Each structure stands twice: as C-alpha cells, then as structure tokens.
Amino acid sequence: MSLLSVEDLGLTIHGTPILDGVSFDLPVGQVLGLVGESGSGKSMTSLALMGLLPRGAQVSGQAHMDGRDLLALDERSLCGIRGKEIGMIFQEPMTALNPVRTIGDQVAETLVIHGAASRAGARAMARDRLDRVGLSDFPMDRFPHELSGGQRQRVCIAMAVALRPRLLIADEPTTALDVTTQAQILDLLKGLVEEEDMALLLITHDLAVVAGVADHVAVMQAGRIVEDGPTEQLFRTRRHDYTRQLFAASSHQPRRDTRPSAQPLLQVEGAVRSYTLPRRHLFGPAPQLHAVRDVSFTLHEGESLGLVGESGCGKSTLTRAILGLEPLQAGRITLNGQRVEAGRMPPALRAQVQVVFQDPYGSFNPRHRVERLVAEPFHLAPAPNRRDRVAQALVDVGLKPADMDKYIHEFSGGQRQRIAIARALIIRPKLIVLDEAVSALDVRVRAQILDLLADLQGRMGLSYLFISHDLSVVRAVTDRVMVMKAGEIVENGATGAIFDNPRHEYTRQLIAATPRIPPNWREREENEGTLV
C-alpha cells in the first residue's frame, strides 16, 4: 500500500519550468531513493511536497497521502502536517539549526508546536529522542555551535522524527559530512525507518548511497523521472541511457599511462605545523592545535600521489605548506632539491608547482577575462608570446582559443575546472596539486575531468598530488596513497595494496564506511558504451 502517491507533479518558478510530469509511489515503511545531478529538480520535488517552495512557484498535479492531496491543502493544514506527519532534514547541518537556541529547545519545539505535549512533557520526550539518535551524552542545554556537523545532523533528525511522522524526507542528508559520519547517519536513518515503520524519501546525487539504503530508486534528469524501479533491478538493467551514463561515470576509471620514475620531486621531512588557540582560562597556558605533526613523504617525478583524510585531519594545512603559503615550525619541504619556504621562495622555484582548487566558482576573479586569468602565473616566469601560450593551454584542456576573450561567468562548472587546469599548466610546472579538484562536480563532468587529467599527465609527464576525501576517486587515479588522520600519516603505500589490504585500523574504517555499489550489480558494464 502506498503512503504517498505523486502524480504528474509539475512546477514552474516565475514561469521557468522546473519539474514536469513527476510521478512516483512511496510504499509504507520503505525507502525511495531520488537520484540526480545538481539542477535535476530533486530538491524542488521535496519542497513542493512540503509546501515550502520559494516565491513565484506554481505547482500542478497531485500528491496523495492518506486520501488528502498535499498540493491542494491550504497553508494552515500544511502547518499541521509538516513536522507531524512529514518530517524533513536538509543538507547543511551547520546552518540548519538556530544558533541562539539550545538543542533541547529546538527538538521540544516540534512537540510543543503541534500540541503533542506540555512544556515539561516535551522536554522529557525531546531527551528521549536525542538519546535515540545517539546523543545521550549531550545535555539539552547545549547550543548548536558546540556540536560537530554529524552531531548537528543527529539533532536535525531528532527534530524531524520527534512526533514519529509516517514520512521522512531527507535531502542530501550526508553530503556535507565525512565518510565515516555519513555511514553512521545512514545507519541511523535505516534503523529509524525499520523501528518506526516510517517511509523515507532519500534525495541524493550519490548512486552508491542509494544502492546501500533504498528499496526503490527513481532517477531524475532535467525535471523528469527518466527511470524508476526496485533498486537492484534498476541498477542491474539500467534501461535508460541517462542511468547508464550516471552509472558508468560514478565508477569511472580513466585510462592512465604513467611512468613514475625513481627521481624524487617533492620531499617532505618531519613537517610540523601547529597553531595557538585562544586561552580557555584567563591565566592558563594557551592550548595548541597540532594541524600537522611530523609528516614525511616523497613524491616522485611522473607520479600520482593521493592524500586522503576527513575534514580537520590537517591535509589543507599540509597542502598550504607544500604550496609555500604556510610556514613550518619544524621539518623541511624540498621541491626538486630546493627548499620550499613561505615568504622566501624564488619565482623559478614557485613556478614548478601549481594548484587546482575545489570550488569552480570561487577560483577566478570575476572581473578579469579568461586570458588574464589563465596568464596569471606568468608573474613567476614572464613569457613574450602570452596570447599564444594561453590559446595553447586552452586547447590542451579541451577549450577553444576564442574562449580567452570571455568572462568566467559564461562557463559551466566543468568548463571552469578546465580553465583552472589551464591556469595551472600555463608555465609548465612539474607538480600540480589537485586540492579536491573534482569534488564539487557532478559525476559525469567529474569523469571527463579525470580523463583530461590522466591524458595531460601522460602527455606532459606531470606529477600530481591528489588531495581528496573521496576514496573511490583516489583509488581510480593514483599510483600511491597516503591516509592522514589527526595531523599524521597513518598509512602510506601503493594504492591497490592499501585499498585491498588496509593495515591501519583507521584506513579500514574509512574503506568500510565508503558506500559502494555491490560489484555483482555491474556485470553489464564492459559492453557499455563510453561516456557522453
């Protein structure tokens, strides 16, 4: 029996079509995964069901739940349903909680607002719900800023399930979290669904997450559902072309032709970096944050070296030190035998390392044309024929020379990452640091960029330091990998060996927590066509 039955849901915002003919059924007590890339309309679908669409939105179609059409209800009735019969959690736990009210208050509010309990009763029930989501150690009078991202997401879940709603909508609930935290939150959601006989609409971009959690899957593209069905069946058959593309891209393995030499390029020896934190007591000693403690490793010419770890493990600080932007307190970093030191690096040395960042939107000065953006590193190594070199670099990354006269806002996210790579390449560095360079991209674009990187490495003999939180990507594109935790490198070795046979406990945790599509679901993969 279906709890929620959506028929022909359509949506326009200020006349722009967003959703078109979206239909699906969500049976009682089951999990439906709604999968799609950014902009496919999956979040808007959930907001439409909740009646929380932005101004200017026009919906059509029906969404039946218990004999009522959610889309036809007035605001007053919707207020009675939200939080009581449908709970919802969002992507960003860091901003989803009111910073000036305690977590106990915010959970109890769901109960009070629906008249389910007196104030005292609501607090007792809130305590119970917080215990259930795994926050039994946390007093109710904590404020959100005193909690980590994962803990905050637990509070959000406690809030959403406080009244035991029959439907829970989770919009990318783990996207902002580290992989081990993600696994815990997904387990919690699965447990709640079973215990409370709740249905879950799980919205995500990540096929592997869906594979592990959902009973049914619906694949969305450009405001329509292109394919849906039971999870395993859909993953095995992949009837629709778009599903096949997503599937292939999510486990894409670029063709790599690398010949790492024995010649060391980057050597880090005993690197230490700590920061002084504000004092806790007026006269006590100032505590230290040891961001990087005694890290040593070598990167060889022509090699791809991966660096994985969760947020706060120190990989950003280490990256900044390698780029010569952050001084070390002890140890040394050498590039091609020369000392890398923040503030006193000769241009010729700096020119040997360049970087590509994560955010394709924040990586470029919006006021400069592409020519000037790409040419920026010439500051280190002036060249006479700049325009030609920029044109060549753009061609190298698959863009047109004419693109150099455009502004950055004229490009998509994937194109911007290509421009970022062109900027890194322009002065022919030996080493390129890829700092979460594909993490913000949709899977299909990500696969293309990984191919490009592999191709450039083969042609130009580049070395990559590939920093990422995404283990599956690191596995696909690196020769060796290092695992970092709490400022230290806990394991270091050939990529295949580490992933197949992790020795350190933390590495094992990371690998176990990484969601995966079961290998036997992908049998048809070999004879499938290439990417878009």
Add this chain to the structure above:
Amino acid sequence: MKIPLTLLAGALLAGLAVLAALVSFIWTPHDAAGMNIAARLLPPGGDHLLGTDHFGRDVLSMLMVGARTSIAVAIVAVGMGVALGVPLGLVAAAGRGGFADEIIMRGNDLIFAFPALVIAILITAVFGPSAVNAILAIGIFNTPVFARVTRGAALSLWTLDYIRAAEVAGKGRARISLEHILPNIANILIVQGTIQFSLGILAEAGLSYVGLGAQPPTPSWGRMLAEAQTMISLAPHLALIPGMAIVMTVLGLNLVGDGLRDLLDPRMRRAR
C-alpha cells in the same frame, strides 16, 4: 541592464543641488551677499522667487551659493575618508588577525567613540570655527567607516580560491590587494561613498547650524537655518526652504545609493 527607478529619481534630486551649486559660480538671480533693508523678509514670489531674509538678501541666491559649501565640504570629507580608510582597511584585511589588523581596528573603535560633533568641538575649541574644521571633523569620522567596510568586504574575498591562486602565482599581499581585492569591492565602496556623502551634507548643516562650520559671510544651509530660527513665526519660509533643500539633496543621494546597490550588487538584486 535595467536602471532602477530609484536611481533616476535620486540622481534627479541630487543633480538639482549639484547643478545649482555649479550655476552659482557664473550666475545667481541676485547678489547672494547683497543686502537691501527695504526689501527685507519678503515672502516667496515676484522678483525674489523664494523671498528675502531679514537683511533683504535673496534666498534663492543664498541657497545656490550655500549648495557649494555643503557639497564641497561633504565631497572633500568623503574623499578624506576614502583616501585614509580604504588603504587602512586593505592593510588590515591583508594582515588579518595580525598586529597591523589589531592596531587598525582598535584605532577605528577609538575614533568611533568620538562622534563627528565632538571632534568638531575639539578642533574648534583650539583652532576656532571654520569650514575646514568641519571638513576635518567629518573626514576623520568617515575614516573608520570606510576602513571597516573595506576590511569586512576584503576579508570575505581573502578566503576565496582565486586569491590563493594569485598567491601560488607568487603575487604579494599588496599586489593582490590592488589587483584582485580593490576592483571587486569597488561596488560596495561606491555605495558606501554615496551614503557618507549624504551623511556629510547632514553633518555639515548641523555643524554650521551650531556655529562650528562655515563662518559668515560664506553662505551655508545650516547657518541660514540658524538665522531663520529667531524669526520662525514671522517668516517661516526662511526656515522651510533651506531645510527642504537639505532634505531633497540627502534624499536624492540616498536614493542614488540604494539604486546603485541594486544595480551593482547581484546579491541584493536577487533578494528583491
């Protein structure tokens, strides 16, 4: 790009004051300083479009010449605020969390403890009243405003990856500040400049009104109001007209500021 209606309306109002000031250099209906006791306290209309004051001076002419004082004081004071405040803000943001930042921000807080009027009182107590003192007082007051706005806007830019990329390209803090930060915060500074300009007109009027600004015989809107006060029941137009000139100019500048914000700040545009 669609020009906001507020911008046009504001430009019209403020433009009128600027035009009056400029025209007054080559022509005024009467001599602004010319007294004529026979024609004193005339109501608006006739030969004297806006009437005359207790010395028989033509109010319109005084208003036009007074616009010069108001606008000049406000512009120079904004210029002073920009010239001092923006570099300080850029330096503070470039060395965020460091010693220079701390010193600059503490200095800012300190100046905020001295309202423009108090600065004017201090300066006047020692050097005597003059329009220059008014400029100094308002300019000093503007400095921390621009420093703070600059620093705030620059700080959010310093976290962006294109600044990191410029650092990796070997560019120093000064160069990055000029090449990447300043052009991207220019919008915000222009809007703030308009706001400070209008505040400057208000502040100049207030200072002249209490005798700390422009001194006789230089006409100024604030002093016209001070002189009108004793005769307010006798000749209310003397108090109404300069006040309305101030309101129109300030309103115009504020509308220009709001319009520019809508036009230049994409974030605000989306919010509407």
Add this chain to the structure above:
Amino acid sequence: MIRYTASRLISLILSLIVASVVIFAVIEVIPGDPAAYMLGMNAAPETVAALRRDLGLEAGVLARYFAWVGGMLTGDFGMSYTYRVPVADLVAARLWVSLPLTLYALGLAVALALPVGVLAAARRGSVTDAGIMGAAQLGVAVPNFWFAMLLVLVFAINLRWFSAGGFPGWDQGFWPNVKALTLPAVALALPQAAILARVMRSALIETLDQDYIRTARAKGLSHGQAVMRHALRNALIPVLTIVGLQFSFLLAGAIIIENVFFLPGLGRLIFQGITQRDLIVVESVVMLLVFAVILVTFLVDLAYAAVDPRLRRR
C-alpha cells in the same frame, strides 16, 4: 561569560585611557600655552602668569595629565575659568537635562522602529512595506534640528500644545519636565527611528533567508511563528550594533537640539565654553561625552553575549 566580560572590561579601560590622552593632548598640548590662549591676545603677562599658576600649568605635561585624570576619578573636574565654580557642579546640573533627553529619544526611536521594521519585513513586497520604507527613506534625510524647528512651528507656535522651549527643572516635578523634553526627544528620535527601522527590516529579511528558518517551517511552524520564535532574536544582533552607534548620534544630536529649545544642557555649556575659550569646561564635557559613548559600547557588547551564545564561551 566571565572571560568575555573581563576582556570587554579591559577593552573599555584601554579605550578610556587612550581617549583621555587624545583629549588632553588636543586641548592642553597643541595650543602651546593654554593660559595665553584662554585669555586672548591682549592679556597682560601678569594675568597670564596668574592663570598659569591657577591651572597648575607650571608642572610638566605628564604630571598635569595624571593630575587631571586623578581629579576626574575623584569627581574633581577642575574650576571653570569663566563661571568660577567647580566644573563638576556645572556638568552635574546640565547632565540631568542632556542624559534624560538622549535616553528618552533612544527609547522613542527603538519603540517606534522595531515593530515597524518587523512589520515591513514580514509583509515584504506589500503596500505596507513600500509605505513604511518610503517614510523611512524620507525620515533618514531630515536633519533633526530642522525637524525640531518644524515641530516648534506647528506644536508650539500654531497649536500651542507645548512651549517653544525652556526647562522647568526637576525640582518642579516629573511631568512638566517630561513635557518640556517631549518635542526635542521626538525631533531627535524620528530620523534615528527611520534608520533603525530600515536596519531592523533588512536584518530580519536576511535572517528569514537562513536555513534554520526553513528547518523551523519544516517542523510545522507557520511563517509568523518562525519569525517570532527564530528570526527575531537572530536579527537583533545587527540591530543592537546600530542601537549602540545611535546612542552617540543621539547624544551629539541632543547637544545640537538643545539650541533649538533653549534647554540648559551640556550642549549649551560646551558652546559657551568654546566662545569663552573656557578650555577646562570643554575638556571635561568632551571627556564625559566620550566616556558615555565608550560605556554604551561596553553595554552593547554585553548585550551581544546575552543574545548570542556563541560569544559567551570565547
């Protein structure tokens, strides 16, 4: 909380020290010989020398600074040269006009602006919003002393509801004085209320766009409940900043407005001090004004911590 308060208190004291040095330097060091300056060019050398002795100018700069600060800490602000009475007595009497006027105006501004700003934000885009914001736009542009003159013209001269100026003194009872301060307070408050209403509106609108408002709505709160229970307190944080700044504008405005209504406040005292070159009076009153502003900044900082738990444990 204790840590935070302590750090704010230290900052308060440092600000006071630096401010006092600045004021002392401007008044007593930059003019060269304050005694000669106060007496004007035609004074006889003996008179100047006598005044120098009176003012203690024979001592070194440092000694004079510490004597001045030490005096203020014990309530001794020196002798007014023109009035021949202790400055502390002069100031105390005037303070009881200026301070109530400032607080009255601040109270009016806040009481008017906050509800109006909230209303405009809650009805964003409506006719109500447009009307309120139009009025605020106009209000911001009006000089308070001119507005005061208009109030006198309408309510004192034409309608005769209030007297055009003057102050009966607190020994005449509470209400007559409140009445005397009402027109000045309204004149001061309205332009500031216009600014505050704009800030309140934009702060609330910004807060309403935050993720936690969406969370609250997903819990079943109506739009109005989300505003009252979640948005308002967060929006108060930027509003507090402006209220703090406005105190100093109002204090300065009070000094100007006192001229319109012939109120015997600090404003009149300080302008007489300037015309009569009574530097002792000017110095003390300026220090007092700056002290008031710094004190209010400190109180606003404490209010932040009350509103925002993130500050308490720093």
